[in-house]
Amino acid sequence: MIRSPHRPxxxxxxxxxxxxxxxxxxxxxxGLIRGGLSLGALVMLTGCDVKRPEAVEQALLAMSRFNxxxxxxxxxxxxxxPTYPDSKILRPPKFNAYYDVTxxxxxxxxxxxxxxxxxxxxxxxxxxxxxxxxxxxxMVIKHICVEGWSYIGGWxxxxxxxxxxxxxxxxxxxxxxxxxxxxxxxxxxxxxxxxPQTLLALDYGGQTLADPFGFxxxxxxxxxxxxxxxxxVTAIEVTNTYxxxxxxxxxxxxxxxx
Amino acid sequence: MGEAVxxxxxxxxxARARRLHPVPIRIMHWVxxxxxxxxxTSGWGIYDDDVIIHGLHFGGFWRLGDWAAPSLQWHFAGMxxxxxxxxxxxxxxxxxxxxxxxxxxxRIRDVVQTVRDTLRFKIAHEDxxxxxxxxxxxxxxxIVAGISQVITGIAIxxxxxxxxxxxxxxxxxxxxxxxxxxxAVIVGFLIVHTALALLVPKTIWAMxxxxxxxxxxxxRGALK
Numbered sequence: 001m002i003r004s005p006h007r008p009x010x011x012x013x014x015x016x017x018x019x020x021x022x023x024x025x026x027x028x029x030x031g032l033i034r035g036g037l038s039l040g041a042l043v044m045l046t047g048c049d050v051k052r053p054e055a056v057e058q059a060l061l062a063m064s065r066f067n068x069x070x071x072x073x074x075x076x077x078x079x080x081x082p083t084y085p086d087s088k089i090l091r092p093p094k095f096n097a098y099y100d101v102t103x104x105x106x107x108x109x110x111x112x113x114x115x116x117x118x119x120x121x122x123x124x125x126x127x128x129x130x131x132x133x134x135x136x137x138x139m140v141i142k143h144i145c146v147e148g149w150s151y152i153g154g155w156x157x158x159x160x161x162x163x164x165x166x167x168x169x170x171x172x173x174x175x176x177x178x179x180x181x182x183x184x185x186x187x188x189x190x191x192x193x194x195x196p197q198t199l200l201a202l203d204y205g206g207q208t209l210a211d212p213f214g215f216x217x218x219x220x221x222x223x224x225x226x227x228x229x230x231x232x233v234t235a236i237e238v239t240n241t242y243x244x245x246x247x248x249x250x251x252x253x254x255x256x257x258x
Numbered sequence: 259m260g261e262a263v264x265x266x267x268x269x270x271x272x273a274r275a276r277r278l279h280p281v282p283i284r285i286m287h288w289v290x291x292x293x294x295x296x297x298x299t300s301g302w303g304i305y306d307d308d309v310i311i312h313g314l315h316f317g318g319f320w321r322l323g324d325w326a327a328p329s330l331q332w333h334f335a336g337m338x339x340x341x342x343x344x345x346x347x348x349x350x351x352x353x354x355x356x357x358x359x360x361x362x363x364x365r366i367r368d369v370v371q372t373v374r375d376t377l378r379f380k381i382a383h384e385d386x387x388x389x390x391x392x393x394x395x396x397x398x399x400x401i402v403a404g405i406s407q408v409i410t411g412i413a414i415x416x417x418x419x420x421x422x423x424x425x426x427x428x429x430x431x432x433x434x435x436x437x438x439x440x441x442a443v444i445v446g447f448l449i450v451h452t453a454l455a456l457l458v459p460k461t462i463w464a465m466x467x468x469x470x471x472x473x474x475x476x477x478r479g480a481l482k
Contacts, residue, residue, distance in 0.1 A: 052328065059335070060328070060331040060332065060335055061331070063331065063334065063335035063338075064331050064334065064335075067334050067335075071416075074416060074419050075419065076419060079418065079419055079421070081418040081421065082418075082421050082425070142417075142430065144417060144430065145308070146307075146326065146330070147307035147308040147326065148304070148305070148307065148308035148310075148434060149308045150430055150431060222418065223418050247327075250327055251327030251328060251330075251331060252326075252327050252330070253330065253334070257416065257418075257419070258415075258416060258417050258418045258419070
């Protein structure tokens with residue numbers, strides 16, 4: 001077994017999931033059917049301040065997981081997001097996190113290391129200089145927040161695909177998970193990880209990332225909502241076990257593709 | 259559906275009497291009513307996080323979902339029911355000829371007449387099987403707004419995967435405002451529609467029980 005820095009010491013063996021997969025599937029399906037029925041019944045109660053019963057909660061979560069699968073099907077790995085001229089870049093970019101900008105704890109670029117774990121052949125940690133020597137790519141893309149606002153930002157850095165190739169990642173794995181200095185775990189599907197507009201961003205608008213926006217390294221994807229882009233990334237793991245994420249565990253869609 | 263059979267033997271088989279609102283229409287109407295309320299109120303919950311009209315917030319009472327995550331869950335669960343129900347409704351409406359029969363033709367002089375009657379408070383709806391011109395226009399507006407909501411909704415849900423659609427709509431933020439405007443049109447329709455139905459309660463009963471039987475001529479749209 002490969003030790004992951006992301007998971008507790010006494011995590012159950014992943015094979016448990018495989019042996020019980022048919023049971024899990026049937027439970028999910030039953031939940032979906034039962035949920036569909038309660039959804040219909042509850043629909044009549046809108047406008048009232050209804051506290052959601054457990055069954056409704058489960059039905060909505062089951063629908064959300066179903067929608068994640070639909071979103072994965074809709075995702076076209078060859079479809080590029082529209083790009084814009086440099087003149088449209090918003091300076092500075094918008095700050096957004098689960099806490100205020102004044103709470104940001106800057107990361108020291110010299111002592112910072114990027115840990116790599118999971119289904120990779122080389123687990124050597126990366127320094128900022130190491131990353132700067134890898135091939136870089138720039139993109140001027142729209143950032144779309146789940147809340148509805150958007151802005152155009154210009155990002156440069158190492159394509160995640162390039163990085164995964166360098167660490168010998170098994171790109172048949174399902175997930176790429178991220179750990180950050182601000183305790184904002186996140187994870188994405190492998191298809192999006194390999195998309196050309198998925199960067200480990202080091203620069204914004206031609207300058208080194210500023211502290212509030214994730215210095216020294218953040219993830220930036222043109223094909224996902226804003227909250228899927230963790231800042232101050234400290235560890236990357238390639239895995240087949242669903243890693244979840246900060247907002248995902250609070251009810252937001254995991255796939256969150258745009 | 260109950261149409262007189264044409265061809266040999268048609269003369270001896272009498273057309274089965276049809277109700278104003280056949281069972282499929284009644285089911286789809288109430289499913290749509292319920293899911294529209296889900297979409298509107300959960301949409302308000304999503305809207306609140308980044309308002310389009312400065313100062314316009316929807317309070318907790320009006321929102322489905324305490325905060326964005328549950329509102330989004332409701333919205334993205336409801337969309338399937340709304341979309342599938344709407345698609346079946348349109349297919350049924352076109353295939354059976356109901357949409358054309360109920361909503362067309364709309365004549366200018368009928369519109370003028372209806373407006374004139376309304377201004378004189380003559381809003382009697384004696385014959386439920388005949389829709390007045392303004393009523394027809396309102397139903398068409400509601401149907402078009404519903405279709406438009408699905409299109410603008412897809413655009414703001416997947417602005418990268420459907421990038422050409424988004425640029426056709428004038429960009430992401432414009433598509434978002436259009437989605438909001440579509441909601442406003444539907445809510446406007448909902449208020450008028452509900453108020454008029456309450457003024458003439460037998461219309462509500464008709465949508466539950468099926469309403470009066472249609473005269474055979476009515477299906478040609480000749481009943482005037």
